[in-house]
Amino acid sequence: MPEVSDTPAGVRPFKFHGLDLRPSSGTQYQGPCPWCDKDKFYVDVRTGKWDCKVCLFKGNPIEFLRKVHAASPLTGTEELARDRGLLSPEMLSTWGVCKSFITGEVLVPSYGPTGALVNLYRYAAPSGGGKRVLLGTAGVGKEVLYATESGGTVSGDGLFGPDRLSRFPHAKEVYVCEGPWDGMVLHETMRSAKRGPDGRLTLTGNPEVSLAADAVVVAVPGASYMTERWAQAFAGKRVTFLYDNDHPRPGPNGSRLDGAGLAGTKRACSVLYRSSQRFDEVRYLKWGEEGHDPELSNGHDLRDWLGWPDKISLRVECLENLFGRLEPIPPEWITGGRKAAAAVKPGSTELPLLPCTSWRELIPHWRRAMRWPRPGHGLDHGLACCLAVVTSTMAVGDQLWIKVIGAPSSGKTTIVEGLAVNRRYVYSKDSMTGLFSGFQVDAEGKEDLSMIKKVNGKTLVIKDADTLIQNPARTQIMSQFRAMYDRALRTEFKNRRSSDYEGLSVSVIICGTDSLYQMDTAELGERFLDVRVTDGVDVDSERATGIRAILDADQSIALEVNCSPMTQESPEKTAAKQYTGGFVEYLRGNAQSLIAGVRVTEGDAARLTDLGLLVAHLRGRPSSAQDTKHSRELCYRLGKQFHRLAKCLAVVLGKDSIDDDVWHRVRKVALDTCKGRMFDLLKAVIDFGPDGCEGRGVGMVVGRGTADVNKDLRYLRDVGACETFVPSKGGTAKTPRYRVSGHMAEIYESVVNQ
Secondary structure, eight states: OOOOTTSOGGGHHHHHTTOOOEEOSTTEEEEOOTTTOOSOEEEETTTOOEEETTTOOEEOHHHHHHHHHHHSOBOOOHHHHHHTTOSOTHHHHHTTOEEOTTTOOEEEEEEOTTSOEEEEEEEEOOTTOOSOEEEOOTTOOTTOEEEOTTSOEEEOOOBBOSOOGGGTTTOOEEEEEESHHHHHHHHHHHTTEEEOTTSSEEEOSOGGGSGGGGEEEEEESSTTOOOHHHHHHTTTSEEEEEOOBOOOEEOGGGOEEOOHHHHHHHHHHHHHHHTTOOOSEEEEEOOSTTSSOTTSOTTBOHHHHHSSOSSHHHHHHHHHHHHTTEEEOOGGGGGTSOHHHHTOOTTOSOOOOOOOOOHHHHHHHHHHHSOOOOTTSHHHHHHHHHHHHHHTTTSSSSOOEEEEEOOTTSSHHHHHHHHHTOTTTEEEESOOSOSOOOOOOSTTOOOOOOHHHHHTTSEEEESOTHHHHTOTTHHHHHHHHHHHHTTEEEEEOTTSOEEEEESOOOEEEEEEOGGGGGGOOGGGOOOEEEEESOSSOOHHHHHHHHHHHHHHHHHHTTSOOOSOGGGSSOHHHHHHHHHHHHHHHHHHHTHHHHHHTOBOOHHHHHHHHHHHHHHHHHSOOOOSSOOSOOOOOOSHHHHHHHHHHHHHHHHHHTOSBOOHHHHHHHHHHHHHHHOSHHHHHHHHHHHHOTTOBOHHHHHHHHTOOHHHHHHHHHHHHHTTSEEEEOOSSSSOTTOOEEEEOHHHHHHHHHHTOO
């Protein structure tokens, strides 16, 4: 099969299914048409739109898959049926299994809620070799939307099974299996079983009176797969999940995590709950007392249970025993598996958490909720850094505080509200007057109403920094923040009350626009790193996001708010926040072992130190209160902050080292933190080269007055970023010229020009 990993995304579905395409003019790929064999088949790499100039066939990638499936003969070989545990090859054809007319490989279709084919899986060995597995079409997934001729969109969000939605209206039950082969074996057995007068299963040769007559059997591609679109299709029915008997996995600190089958069942149940649909009942296959049967092999599935006898009558008996293990889901599962969530009272404004244990699992929910950028940029980068801050809260050492900076309506508030769903570890406030309160409500004066008591051990999130910037007591508040950063606060009030707090662990996230740079002066004792989620305004991106926002609003505008937090926003955005809160729960609960599992090499330490040096030179400002020789902060604290950020980002992203992805994000934070007028001046001086420049020349480049520029250049000289010299020839007599210092040139090259 052709390799598809290095081809544009729009071309991958076609190469995946055996088409020999090559770059053509402009944004087109060209190759032989699979139907007429003429070299007139074209694909647009941007949209995936294709057409044959001879056949006149055209469409999007999913329409291509439908035509491939329609042109490929259904396959029902004895060999494949026997290999997959089926008694008859008829079931293969019933589930749409075919043999590709292009490559000869076995293909298995999946279908969307409307009953139309939306994905086509190859049953083949991976490119690296090994046994055959089901491989979904490259470039087609539930997150990828393709435009249709009618103006709508279609995605690869599909389940296996022949019982499309056309059968759902009269079906009373839905059986959800893990993988199509399990679904086929169950479907085949249910077609031959019926309930006898005594309630027990008995053999029948009439499918119209069988268990399958009033039930639908479908299969998910994997245990973690379930979407709200399918939850809505299951509404009003009894839903039964029959996932594999996966044994528990080792967890942090000697704990045990649920096996993939049980974890997937819980996740699917949480999706059903979140959809706000009603179900007659939701059941699951409880293999054993703890959700798994240790006497059965790890991964024991329906085919292992039903597929071993070679007689259908024996398989019906096995099905009876299997049904004896079905149980209603526990009540706590419908709130995402967290006991505290089950205790949320009706009318509460607290959202229940949904379980999430990985970044890879979390991000698809945000992609469904918002227009999400590519990895490592924009909100994706901002959310990862915020989660890293949360993870770092209780770790020993210099604390990790960040400012999330972006244009108004850029989505920064939305992502931090996702953190705030977890009230156990995140304390979110829109306004504050200080960290202390001397207010006395009890006669003895023992009750402490200070905010510092509430935030200790948590992440303090200030969603709108304007309230802090405009506060007349801002300088006093920032002084309290500096003391909190050093983990010790002591205060005395006018009513003779005093409070001392030591051993504090508080991480801080402040969100705002560029007005946050008003806080960015050395005189305020800067402790924050900067995380920018927007760099200027991309009109095309803004327009696309605006369209998405209106369409999202259109879906929910007819609904009414009923004072429940579940109705405040779209279901997709609510779910994204709930999963974010669940991920916070996982990160904080396992932070110690997860952070310890990230390796840091000596080379990593050197690169992180360079980041600290760059920021230390450029983040400071000339003092407005004095005009003496300037100094800068040392790089040690900054280097340790970047080290802390790198390790916690690795934890969030599921890495065990500071790889290129982690380094890209940490480097971006460093550049965002030191950007500003000093960074612009240094870049201008570097661009002038070894011959240097005078202050007025730099001023013309950066668009500032010569006097102000000279003051800042003297600061850069005093802190060692620049040096002055008198040229041997040329230039104005006695007018110093500036050029970058040797060690700063090396740091700049290492960090900025890498």
